[in-house]
Amino acid sequence: MHARHFDFGSDNKTMKRLAFVSAIMFVALLLAGCGRKAQQAGPPPPEVLVTTVKPEDVPRVLERVATLDGFINANINAQVLGYIISRDYKEGSVVKKGDLLFQIDPRPFQAAAAQARGALARDKANQVKADADEKRALDLFKKKVISDQERDTAIAAAGSSRANVEADEAAVQQAELNLGYTKVTAPIDGMAGFANSQVGDLVGPTTGSLTTVSQIDPIKAVVSAGEGPFTDFVSRHPDATERNEYVKTLNFDLILGNGELYQHKGKFYALDRSLDPKTGSIRYYVTFPNPGNILRPGQFGKVRFVADMKKGAMVIPQEAVTELQGNFQVAVVDQDNKVSIRPVKMGERIGAMWEITEGLKPGDRVVVQGVQKAREGSIVAAKDWTPPPDALVSKADQAK
Numbered sequence: 001m002h003a004r005h006f007d008f009g010s011d012n013k014t015m016k017r018l019a020f021v022s023a024i025m026f027v028a029l030l031l032a033g034c035g036r037k038a039q040q041a042g043p044p045p046p047e048v049l050v051t052t053v054k055p056e057d058v059p060r061v062l063e064r065v066a067t068l069d070g071f072i073n074a075n076i077n078a079q080v081l082g083y084i085i086s087r088d089y090k091e092g093s094v095v096k097k098g099d100l101l102f103q104i105d106p107r108p109f110q111a112a113a114a115q116a117r118g119a120l121a122r123d124k125a126n127q128v129k130a131d132a133d134e135k136r137a138l139d140l141f142k143k144k145v146i147s148d149q150e151r152d153t154a155i156a157a158a159g160s161s162r163a164n165v166e167a168d169e170a171a172v173q174q175a176e177l178n179l180g181y182t183k184v185t186a187p188i189d190g191m192a193g194f195a196n197s198q199v200g201d202l203v204g205p206t207t208g209s210l211t212t213v214s215q216i217d218p219i220k221a222v223v224s225a226g227e228g229p230f231t232d233f234v235s236r237h238p239d240a241t242e243r244n245e246y247v248k249t250l251n252f253d254l255i256l257g258n259g260e261l262y263q264h265k266g267k268f269y270a271l272d273r274s275l276d277p278k279t280g281s282i283r284y285y286v287t288f289p290n291p292g293n294i295l296r297p298g299q300f301g302k303v304r305f306v307a308d309m310k311k312g313a314m315v316i317p318q319e320a321v322t323e324l325q326g327n328f329q330v331a332v333v334d335q336d337n338k339v340s341i342r343p344v345k346m347g348e349r350i351g352a353m354w355e356i357t358e359g360l361k362p363g364d365r366v367v368v369q370g371v372q373k374a375r376e377g378s379i380v381a382a383k384d385w386t387p388p389p390d391a392l393v394s395k396a397d398q399a400k
Helices: 008-041 107-142 148-181 227-236 240-249 395-399
Strands: 047-052 056-077 082-087 100-104 183-185 190-192 209-226 253-256 267-271 281-288 300-313 315-317 322-324 327-333 339-350 353-358 365-369 381-384
Touching: 047 327, 056 190, 056 339, 100 209, 107 148, 148 183, 209 227, 209 300, 227 281, 240 267, 300 339, 315 365
Parallel strands: 047 381
Antiparallel strands: 047 365, 056 209, 056 300, 082 100, 100 183, 190 209, 209 281, 253 300, 267 281, 315 353, 322 327, 327 339, 327 365, 339 353
């Protein structure tokens, strides 16, 4: 009879396998239970951005498109007909009043001036003789030596001689003036543009501008305002004297085409006399200092200014307001982050903001972004909304 042997090593391996499988099943059951709990918890509340309503003094900032132009633009034209013999300025340079720009051939005008002076000298000599004849005739007439007819003839001859001298003096003056016009000079201090005519060209009063000189310090910004904003401005300032004093107090900023803020402030200069019937807009000028001629005519930019202050206004972003069939409403979040939809009445638009006249009270939290997530009675995760730096700039006003 053989003795029975037991393999204890094999049994230990089997037990370890069973324990490992049991552990895996336990972890799987645990994860499944956690998954069921997560499913039961549901999704988190949607996140929205809110702003807190409070009364404040709001500056009404307006921004309008502007085109820069010379404060004075002088078109330089030839006053006499002749050939250009020299251009005496550097194109695109700064010139002073009286600087020579072009020289027209003066020889024909020198000859004309000399001829006029000769005619004047001749007629002056004739006048001396005619005056002496007139004096003699008057003396002889008093002595009854000559007749009335002879006296009258002497007086008429002297008068005609004086008239000829006056005409000759005018001719000399005109000839010298034409001779002076052969030197084309700058009428103002400013920036001289490119020449439209060159040496050798025949120019005259009807051949067009030779060049343009623009005074650009100060430089003016040409701004257009629509009929609606203009009418609103006049209604806010009905008294003409007060209106003129008010516009003098305004300070204008200039935003250049690259978005940079020009370092110098501008002042109101003038309002056009009438509205453009084609566009329904009216122009006004704002002048800016331009040391160093940094700004040039033809540049585009925007002028921005504070029109006035809205006292104690409660404003919210326009994107927070929902319009439905002419009625306006906003989503308000209470202390428990519960949403309620509230009807409101709107006032004036101020830039990207909108004044609320009824329906809200100070301290109400209004949803700005995520309005589509804010349902009546729903719970939301509210975070504070940060307004952009130009929220009060009335850019939409330009389109009116």
